[in-house]
Amino acid sequence: MNIGALGGEETRAGRADAQRNHRRILEAAEEVFSREGASAPIDLVAERAGVGVGTLYRHFPTKEALFEAIVLARIEELLQSARSRVGAEDPEAALFDYLAYFAAEAAAKRDVLDAIASSGIDIKSRCAVKVEEVAQALGQLLEQAQQARAVRGDVSAQELMALMSAAVQAACAGEAGAASAERIVAIVCEGIRVHHTPEAR
Amino acid sequence: MNIGALGGEETRAGRADAQRNHRRILEAAEEVFSREGASAPIDLVAERAGVGVGTLYRHFPTKEALFEAIVLARIEELLQSARSRVGAEDPEAALFDYLAYFAAEAAAKRDVLDAIASSGIDIKSRCAVKVEEVAQALGQLLEQAQQARAVRGDVSAQELMALMSAAVQAACAGEAGAASAERIVAIVCEGIRVHHTPEAR
DNA sequence: CAATATACGGAACGATCGTTCCGCTTGTCA
DNA sequence: TGACAAGCGGAACGATCGTTCCGTATATTG
Incomplete structure (x- = not known):
């Protein structure tokens, strides 16, 4: 139902804006975690991505999951x-x-x-x-x-x-x-x- | 009024139990901070010292002060x-x-x-x-x-x-x-x- | 354009932790 | 021993942060 495959990037089903947000969140997280380390607040990532926290949590069920992905x-x-x-x-x-x-x-x-x-x-x-x-x-x-x-x-x-x-x-x-x-x-x-x-x- | 002198241990004025608690807090903090690092909760130090948090804060006005002392x-x-x-x-x-x-x-x-x-x-x-x-x-x-x-x-x-x-x-x-x-x-x-x-x- | 599933935003919740406050206990001294 | 200051304990407060919930917005489809 979700990303699933571990191997590589996959054409993902779903609404266009959802895909865009997914990417934006990853980019924001990449930048924030690089700069501030693992303990950066999740809200900061959401803000940087131009996205609400709720949205972030729909894409990554947990802070640790997001961190892990990066x-x-x-x-x-x-x-x-x-x-x-x-x-x-x-x-x-x-x-x-x-x-x-x-x-x-x-x-x-x-x-x-x-x-x-x-x-x-x-x-x-x-x-x-x-x-x-x-x-x-x-x-x-x-x-x-x-x-x-x-x-x-x-x-x-x-x-x-x-x-x-x-x-x-x-x-x-x-x-x-x-x-x-x-x-x-x-x-x-x-x-x-x-x-x-x-x-x- | 307080400990004051930086040089060494000083006979401290005050009630006997206060002196005892001061020493106990230092000992407890020493052990807790050694084991757990700087981010150990202050309550843990108080508990280990057999003392309420309030007492701890009378002896050391701030967590940082206690940490610094150790x-x-x-x-x-x-x-x-x-x-x-x-x-x-x-x-x-x-x-x-x-x-x-x-x-x-x-x-x-x-x-x-x-x-x-x-x-x-x-x-x-x-x-x-x-x-x-x-x-x-x-x-x-x-x-x-x-x-x-x-x-x-x-x-x-x-x-x-x-x-x-x-x-x-x-x-x-x-x-x-x-x-x-x-x-x-x-x-x-x-x-x-x-x-x-x-x-x- | 209307209908609907999908996704969004952000207020609110609960846990943790440093710190404060105040009613009660206890050491001290006459 | 009695009175009082000095000291004590721990509940409660406020800030931070991860996470949840739900009313609203919008992409999609026909």
Whole structure:
């Protein structure tokens, strides 16, 4: 009766204005949650969408459902991007490039951060599952880099993911903002690199 | 008229039960805020202290005041500990030991984390000031280590502090918990170390 | 254009939480 | 021990926020 299919966008039945509002709400939510994080009031989303709260609730039965819809899409991007790098010729570049992309994306969208940061605790299971998939894909990139002796062998994907979200969070908290995110991520990257010491050769 | 002196504990005038309640409230708040973070309901603190909310509010005019009292004490410890390490014979050990201590302390007390994480934004100015002092002391430790060529020169105290608190926070969010906090902090440490290599990679 | 299902808007509700108020209890002191 | 100030408890208030409800508006269809 409703959206139903998880796979992708589907020509939706219903009144034309309903479809338009559905889209508007998603766009508004995307913007508001990015800027303000998961705890932004739902009324703010409705206002921004030029829609009453009632309408919003007809399209998304719960705040969490709306939030989930936005975040799932974002995380999906993160996931696809990771998978597309698996098996690259240069495993080291594949990993570090991805980490940079991950950081940039997360820094721009506070909602993703919120979702990932608290993935273990309460966010609805569908998000947690997707996050787990991202961790798995990241794990593959990591393993490749480790086998190429570019990254320390004793780092796990979970740890790396936690580190990355920490880095971005740290960057966002300070007033410097996006500029320093890059630097902080660089520190983390340096931390997991394997450093070929002089005495080793 | 009230507590007044910032320096230390003072024999307080007033009824005996009032003094007892004051102490009880502080103890309860310490425990509750550590466990639940800054957003724990005030009623929970009152209940734990075996006291009515009214009583709590007579001793601390505002939730923020209570929170501040607890957190300031904790941050003060962090600050003293940092200062005591300034000028140590081994600057490298001084810094890294302190970071480990900082992480352990912050992991055990969610309240400190909450306060530091959002120090730039809204927490009352007295906390922000103290945090700034800690950053400054940490900056001295950092500078020493950098002059000893043990740590990269392009890392700032603010960055390091943000990264540390975020790392601990990220580590706590995951289900692994405190065990992995140590490892995550270790990776960060590795990231700021200077690795003596003729030509990296 | 009329009829009708569909969708809309926003007032109102209930839960949570910080804070205030005031009638009652209790420590203190003579 | 009695009187009184100091202190206490917790009901109640107001603000915020998620969610519900229902009278109204409008897209659609024939």
